[in-house]
Amino acid sequence: MKRKWIVAVLCLAVFAAMALGRGQSDSDETKQAVSSEGSEKVDTDENTSNASDVSKASSGAAVTIDEQVLFDQDGIVVTATEYVTDNIWGDGIKLLLENNSDKDVTVGCNALIVNDYMITDLFSSGIAAGKKSNETLYLSSSQLKAAGIENVGKIEIYFHIYDSSTYDTVFDPECVVIQTSAYANMDTMPNDAGTELYHQDGIKIVGKTVDENSFWGTAILLYIENNSGKNVGISVDDMSINGFMISPLFSTTVYDGKKSIDDITVLSSDLEENGIETIEEVELKFHIYDADSYSTITDSEPIIFPAQ
Numbered sequence: 001m002k003r004k005w006i007v008a009v010l011c012l013a014v015f016a017a018m019a020l021g022r023g024q025s026d027s028d029e030t031k032q033a034v035s036s037e038g039s040e041k042v043d044t045d046e047n048t049s050n051a052s053d054v055s056k057a058s059s060g061a062a063v064t065i066d067e068q069v070l071f072d073q074d075g076i077v078v079t080a081t082e083y084v085t086d087n088i089w090g091d092g093i094k095l096l097l098e099n100n101s102d103k104d105v106t107v108g109c110n111a112l113i114v115n116d117y118m119i120t121d122l123f124s125s126g127i128a129a130g131k132k133s134n135e136t137l138y139l140s141s142s143q144l145k146a147a148g149i150e151n152v153g154k155i156e157i158y159f160h161i162y163d164s165s166t167y168d169t170v171f172d173p174e175c176v177v178i179q180t181s182a183y184a185n186m187d188t189m190p191n192d193a194g195t196e197l198y199h200q201d202g203i204k205i206v207g208k209t210v211d212e213n214s215f216w217g218t219a220i221l222l223y224i225e226n227n228s229g230k231n232v233g234i235s236v237d238d239m240s241i242n243g244f245m246i247s248p249l250f251s252t253t254v255y256d257g258k259k260s261i262d263d264i265t266v267l268s269s270d271l272e273e274n275g276i277e278t279i280e281e282v283e284l285k286f287h288i289y290d291a292d293s294y295s296t297i298t299d300s301e302p303i304i305f306p307a308q
Helices: 002-018 022-026 141-147 268-273
Strands: 030-032 066-074 076-086 090-099 105-114 124-127 131-136 154-163 168-169 178-181 195-200 205-210 217-226 232-241 251-254 259-267 281-292 294-298 303-306
Touching: 002 178, 076 105, 090 124, 090 141, 105 131, 124 131, 141 205, 141 259, 178 205, 195 303, 205 232, 205 281, 217 251, 217 268, 232 259, 232 294, 251 259
Parallel strands: none
Antiparallel strands: 030 205, 066 076, 076 090, 090 131, 105 124, 105 154, 154 168, 154 178, 195 205, 205 217, 217 259, 232 251, 232 281, 281 294, 281 303
16 A cells, blocks of 8 residues: 555656646657567657547547446445546546545545556545545546557446545445447557567567656656456566666556556666666566466566667
8 A cells, every 4th residue: 555655646746747848748759669680660650649639539529428326335425427638637537426434435546447458547535424525537648648549438447445544445346337428439459569578378568669758767668468367467677778787667567358558667867877878778577476466477587678
């Protein structure tokens, strides 16, 4: 729980920076990630649609949803009332939260999935006993763009309800699914253009681009697809750049049958301390584990790929 809050705080900082300078990131140059001689180069012509485009179906009509009760359990009722779009935060689902129980609770999310892509959520709302609250669960516009999602058709939410004082779990409802008016036209093609770094036992990892101008320093963008039959977590071990060991920021969870666009972040301080001005070669190992039991599934062999 503590780790999740730390990640949430970091993400909030990133989103705040994005709000102040959204235009700058779109013009940042990226490099192609290449795994070996003869490997196909990555197509870096990324989808350039803005956040407002995400809320449009192919017909040009604004995306809508039917008002619907997502769950009603132990006195806690969550109702999806409207699909909304914000100029800064992007698209979201407006929620009515009702706490008819005798304890203060917080409603959060264990996972948020859009068109079968894992999307980072920062949703957390405390509701006192006997009270209601109108909140919005936003869909990260940058991650939708990275996944190539313009038409949001299906949203899967794994809510997490916990005691606001003790942080003890009250209950975790079953996954709820919201279909939007764009369901028939939603984007479903995998955004897997790039160089395959790992493909084994139903888990596929593709290196897409190396962005040397990301918020924290440098980011290596990955496409991940999980058809292993279980929810998996993936992290990185023994990573080096140009032969120098560094400590990357990367940890992701991909549910079974789902996909993810995520990046390995290398801090600017790590590059500066080792005198690295240009990333020429990356070496790493992927640590793949069961997301429910945390038991190791596999540790990959060292993977080496140049960036150019």
